[in-house]
Amino acid sequence: MKKHFTFLLMIAAITIGFTACKSKPKDADIKAAVEKALSADPMSAGTTVAVDKGVVTLSGECKDEMCKKHCEEMTAAIKDVKSVVNNCTVAAPPPPPSQEANPVVANEQAIMDALKDQPGLKGMMKDGKIVLSGEIAKAKWQMLKQTLDKLKPAGYDLTGLKIK
Amino acid sequence: MPVQDKYQELLTAATQAGVTDLKVNEENGVLHIEGVAPSGTVKDMLWATYDKIDPNYLSGDLVMNIYVDAAVPVTSALVTTETSNLNIRKGPGTDQAIVGKAAHHEIVTVISQTNELWWLIKTKDGEEGYAYAQYLTPQTEVN
Structure with missing residues (x-):
């Protein structure tokens, strides 16, 4: 009877041991599963995966916060993943349209902008100086000079300019 | 000299x-x-x-x-063109597409003074874009 019991105990021990061993997930398997899941998702491509005792560390660059969160949720849902350390960085947002933060520069375009409503005038840049020619009414010229000065030119060549 | x-x-x-x-x-x-x-x-x-x-x-x-010296930030401006409407453009430059027009003597909202020459504005009809600052006269709020 006692012998029987010992035998049963042994079987039990082996079974438990075997089961425990079988159920202990291998980090490499988890890594493969996570990588497979992430690579199947276009949003998560480019994420690197490291696994240590079931703890998955994600790194790489995500295009936005939503994508980063999405990677994490997807990883957490994978079998045997104990926890997720999300070290993904979010890519810097694309620079705002070039219209923003636009310092004034003296160039041909800026002169064209300023002279748009002065059909009697011609203007160009020469060695950093604004060269004007044509005719303009005094009141308009006073306004225009203030505008052109904002371009901070190196100076003016106004020999061809006539004030009416 | x-x-x-x-x-x-x-x-x-x-x-x-x-x-x-x-x-x-x-x-x-x-x-x-x-x-x-x-x-x-x-x-x-x-x-x-x-x-x-x-x-x-x-x-x-x-x-x-x-x-x-602007004691308070400019939030609105009067369109002070001679007679015509003021073009509202996609970007700061006359080479940029016209996306709308602000009427002569209309009051517009100044979203930002992008630079000394171009301001980002919005009309009461919701048209938004860049206008030449020379034709915008800041409106000071009357308290």
Whole structure:
């Protein structure tokens, strides 16, 4: 009877041991599963995966916060993943349209902008100086000079300019 | 005669009228003056003084930028074109597409003063874009 019991105990021990061993997930398997899941998702491509005792560390660059969160949720849902350390960085947002933060520069375009409503005038840049020619009414010229000065030119060549 | 001497009266007037952050710099025979005026009246007075020293500014030896101290940020502006509507553009430049128009004498919302020449504005019809600041007169809120 006692012998029987010992035998049963042994079987039990082996079974438990075997089961425990079988159920202990291998980090490499988890890594493969996570990588497979992430690579199947276009949003998560480019994420690197490291696994240590079931703890998955994600790194790489995500295009936005939503994508980063999405990677994490997807990883957490994978079998045997104990926890997720999300070290993904979010890519810097694309620079705002070039219209923003636009310092004034003296160039041909800026002169064209300023002279748009002065059909009697011609203007160009020469060695950093604004060269004007044509005719303009005094009141308009006073306004225009203030505008052109904002371009901070190196100076003016106004020999061809006539004030009416 | 150095250019600075020629415009000394203007510099004195600026200092006396309370212009702050006055920067004066002479380069290759051209004087550059920058400063912040306490009011638009002071700015106009300085431009008148400039015109008196150098009639019609025709010597081209002075570049003057007098900014008016804005006590409160500009939030709205009056469209002060001569008669026409003011183009609203996609970006700051006449090479940019026209996305709308602000009527002559319409009051528009100033979203940002992108630079001294172009401001981002919005009309009451919701048209938004860049307009040439020369034709926008800031409206000060009356308390």
